[in-house]
Amino acid sequence: MLTQDENEARELAEFLDKQNRERQDVEKQVFATAEEKIAKEFDSNRDAAIVIHERGWHPGVLGIVASRIAHKYHRPAIVIGFDENSVGKGSGRSIEGFNLVQALTRCADKVDKYGGHEMAAGLTIQEKNLDLFAEQFRQTARELLSNKDLQPQLRLDHEISFSELNFDFVGWHEMLQPFGNGNPQPLFLARAVESVAAPRVVGERHLQLRLRQRNYHQRAIFFGAAADALPKQPWDIAFRIRPDEYEGETRLEMRVEAVRESAPTT
Incomplete structure (x- = not known):
């Protein structure tokens, strides 16, 4: 977005700022709802991973929300938003020691498609498969992660x-x-x-x-x-x-x- 016109540059900057503020508002709303769900559903002694979902969540902010959740709870996190056709788009973020794509490969028969790398991934899933997927993903995390892995650790230099x-x-x-x-x-x-x-x-x-x-x-x-x-x-x-x-x-x-x-x- 380049221009030599000062007025046009100002308009473009204001437009981008407005879009960014709107995205931040959406992210804030999605994260707040996610936190409410986690407070009701998550058990730190039981769950080695977090899978949360909601109809209407905007796919553009799910990665950021998943990252915040993974960081806060030190668990692999998958956040899924479903549309009116019951098709879900999800983003996942991981923690050290847990290969997200390998874990999703174990759940491949429950999702339409997936891809990414060790620490971040995306997926598409039908709502009817959600419960089985969430159960299998959490079980995979429990098998692959020890209690020590689930304790936040910092490597100081x-x-x-x-x-x-x-x-x-x-x-x-x-x-x-x-x-x-x-x-x-x-x-x-x-x-x-x-x-x-x-x-x-x-x-x-x-x-x-x-x-x-x-x-x-x-x-x-x-x-x-x-x-x-x-x-x-x-x-x-x-x-x-x-x-x-x-x-x-x-x-x-x-x-x-x-x-x-x-x-x-x-």
């Missing part, structure tokens, strides 16, 4: 103190780019961190934190944590970093991935 977090360090960090499959962004650990102000909810789902470790302070964002209770302080935090531009000023941004209560010092 390096323990660091706030005193080391400066722009020289960020410069070295950015030399590792580009990040992605095969080259994940480093995940750091900082111990004995305290919050110096009440966490502030931003964007409805996220927490903005002001943190202190000894005499050093940092600002951080904890995505998707607004609805969760934080543990007792002080904390150990797992986080990633990136340079951030704000009002013309470059600063370091911490993106918190997980928080736990610090172990007592001996």
Whole structure:
């Protein structure tokens, strides 16, 4: 979408922004309904996978919703939306150690078609086959995943103190780019961190934190944590970093991935 006309460019930008906001609203509605269903149907001691569905769910947001569910509950998740003809389009997201396509292959006689890779997949299914598919998929997950696999784990790359977090360090960090499959962004650990102000909810789902470790302070964002209770302080935090531009000023941004209560010092 290229143009040399400033007015047309503005109109295109406004159109894209409107479309994106509408998509976010749809995603929010689908996720909220999915959470209600999970609260009623999901048993963490019984279920090694999550399969949820609803008539009318927009297929364009199912992948995002499945990703959020898989991350929150640390379970392979399949989210399916059925149309008026009882045909369902679904998206699946997985966790480490569970090959989604191999699992779907075990359920191939219950779906019309499927495809994808180890961590993400899509499928088409008739509503009449849903219950048998969901049962078989959950059973497959239970057979392939151990209880340990179902416990969230983080692989930390390096323990660091706030005193080391400066722009020289960020410069070295950015030399590792580009990040992605095969080259994940480093995940750091900082111990004995305290919050110096009440966490502030931003964007409805996220927490903005002001943190202190000894005499050093940092600002951080904890995505998707607004609805969760934080543990007792002080904390150990797992986080990633990136340079951030704000009002013309470059600063370091911490993106918190997980928080736990610090172990007592001996």
